[in-house]
Amino acid sequence: xxxxxxxxxxxxxxxxxxxxxxxxxxxxxxxxxxxxxxxxxxxxxxxxxxxxxxxxxxxxxxxxxxxxxxxxxxxxxxxxxxxxxxxxxxxxxx
Numbered sequence: 001x002x003x004x005x006x007x008x009x010x011x012x013x014x015x016x017x018x019x020x021x022x023x024x025x026x027x028x029x030x031x032x033x034x035x036x037x038x039x040x041x042x043x044x045x046x047x048x049x050x051x052x053x054x055x056x057x058x059x060x061x062x063x064x065x066x067x068x069x070x071x072x073x074x075x076x077x078x079x080x081x082x083x084x085x086x087x088x089x090x091x092x093x094x
Contacts, residue, residue, distance in 0.1 A: 018084040024049060024074040031071040032082070039085045040064040047078025 017038070024030045024047075034040060042051045043061035051072045054062040064070060065087070072080055 041083040048075040
């Protein structure tokens, strides 16, 4: 089941460890392996795409937890923002 689509970044995330922006052309896909113990905020800054099963339109974002791969497919030319965070201790050890 895809994660819930949100319109803003959750407030309880641990420190940011990586930030990237990726252009994904219409009809193309993108994927990247994720390190263990990371959470990812993926946001469609432009366009319309699907990220790990969640449909995102410009301005929408999704929080990915306990994923080993971020995978996206673009319905239209898109700009995807990917912010990686260290998982908080209470979540990592749960």
